[in-house]
Amino acid sequence: CWLGGDVDAAGIKWVAGYPINQAAGLPYITGIMVLNDSQTGFVKAIMDANWITAWRTGAASGVCAKHLADPDSETIAVIGLGVQGRTNTVALLEALPKAKKIKAYDNYPGQFGKYRDFVEPFLKGREVVPCGSVQETVKDADVVVTCTPIVANPKRFVRSEWLKEEMLAISVDYDSAFDADVMSEAGIFVCDDLNQYLWTQAHGVYFQEGYPKEEQIMADMGQICAGLVKPARKGRRGAVLMGIASHDVMTARLILEKAAEKNIGTTVEI
Numbered sequence: 001c002w003l004g005g006d007v008d009a010a011g012i013k014w015v016a017g018y019p020i021n022q023a024a025g026l027p028y029i030t031g032i033m034v035l036n037d038s039q040t041g042f043v044k045a046i047m048d049a050n051w052i053t054a055w056r057t058g059a060a061s062g063v064c065a066k067h068l069a070d071p072d073s074e075t076i077a078v079i080g081l082g083v084q085g086r087t088n089t090v091a092l093l094e095a096l097p098k099a100k101k102i103k104a105y106d107n108y109p110g111q112f113g114k115y116r117d118f119v120e121p122f123l124k125g126r127e128v129v130p131c132g133s134v135q136e137t138v139k140d141a142d143v144v145v146t147c148t149p150i151v152a153n154p155k156r157f158v159r160s161e162w163l164k165e166e167m168l169a170i171s172v173d174y175d176s177a178f179d180a181d182v183m184s185e186a187g188i189f190v191c192d193d194l195n196q197y198l199w200t201q202a203h204g205v206y207f208q209e210g211y212p213k214e215e216q217i218m219a220d221m222g223q224i225c226a227g228l229v230k231p232a233r234k235g236r237r238g239a240v241l242m243g244i245a246s247h248d249v250m251t252a253r254l255i256l257e258k259a260a261e262k263n264i265g266t267t268v269e270i
Helices: 019-024 050-068 083-095 111-123 134-138 180-184 194-202 221-225 245-261
Strands: 009-017 029-036 043-048 075-079 101-105 127-130 143-146 167-171 188-191 236-240
Touching: 009 050, 009 245, 029 050, 029 245, 043 050, 043 245, 050 083, 050 167, 050 188, 050 221, 050 236, 050 245, 075 083, 075 134, 083 101, 083 111, 083 143, 101 111, 101 134, 111 127, 167 180, 180 236, 188 194, 188 221
Parallel strands: 075 101, 075 143, 101 127, 143 167, 167 236, 188 236
Antiparallel strands: 009 029, 029 043
16 A cells, blocks of 8 residues: 555555454454555565554544544443454544443453453543443444454344434444444445445445445545535434555554654664
């Protein structure tokens, strides 16, 4: 991926996601980030991609909430309490300072303690409630974010009738969690990158069985952040945030700049 203009950064993320790793106590997502000189192609830096993937994904949800959620939102629901669930929570709390309660659920009961420990420094007095079911978790939530493993043949489990009419549904797990009508019947539906969403959908694996088609997509987040489209904050709003390469490259470039300033890292000859 190359970012032009004043950014002028290039790189690639070699990443893998294996849901079965969780049962063995291994990370679901692993990867390496490589930054290149945009003029010569030579490698400038190699770094861990796990941290980048975790935080840029959470940040994307925070930006989405900043533009689409009710700024007076008080209740956030988080489904999936692994790394992505934790960073998404932190970002949503930053974007929604009036939030008072986080309702949390995971299939693995042991995840809640780790989740609570991670988000504790960011709570600032807010309440975190462990829930016993998905339905209980999403009930009355102003914002719902799903952070479960991405699977090719999903058994979707978040029902439209469980959700408020006035709310924002954010998926960072493709179409694995939300029923299609949550997104297709939303008054506003957006994605992080229109072409990536449509390309993925056209290949016939993800975003099938009723997920929004091109004519149902109001905008992508790039258009919204640039001020080209200003969505209303009323009714049901849906967002699919797949993760895009430009976020990885930009985040990696910032990390490299900070590392150079602090003289952190090891110089090697390849």
